[in-house]
Amino acid sequence: KYCLADAGYPNIVGLLTPYKRCRYHLSEFNVSGSRQIETKEELYNYRHLSLCTTVERAFGLLKARFSILKNHVSHPISTQVKIIHATYVLYNFIINHNPNAEQFPSDDINDSEVSEIIDNDKNTEQTQIRGSNNELREQITSTMWNDYVSSKILI
Secondary structure (H helix, E strand, O other): OOEEOOOOOOOEOOEEOOOOOOOOOHHHHHOOOOOOOOOHHHHHHHHHHHHHHHHHHHHHHHHHHOHHHOOOOOOOHHHHHHHHHHHHHHHHHHHHHOOOOOOOOHHHOOHHHHOOOOOHHHHHHHHHHHOEOHHHHHHHHHHHHHHHHHHHHHO
């Protein structure tokens, strides 16, 4: 298991971060006239960001409906995980049993809430302590790229 993290974090065991010095923001990919994805690192970064955005939106929807997720809680981490799972189950139950249930506009979601910057000294220290995750990221990137290239050939 691993967590997706932004470029402010080190690519250490347990985290998957985007490639640095490579296009990352959706605005760099989605503007008219922008170039196609040209490298496996750009493809990885694009998909990493798309997944992060989806997760952030999902949490934003949950936070809008379940106020317990908006506040700092002093529960043990295992209880916090159960609370998050319970809110997902409840949210899905509500949507499945009432398709007309109130939907929450994405304007309510503050994407900056999930961003944190850690200084580079801490990144280096954490990489030394926990080990690098570069090999796993490279394996994922290569697999994505091979699938991407082969699907373009078939089209």
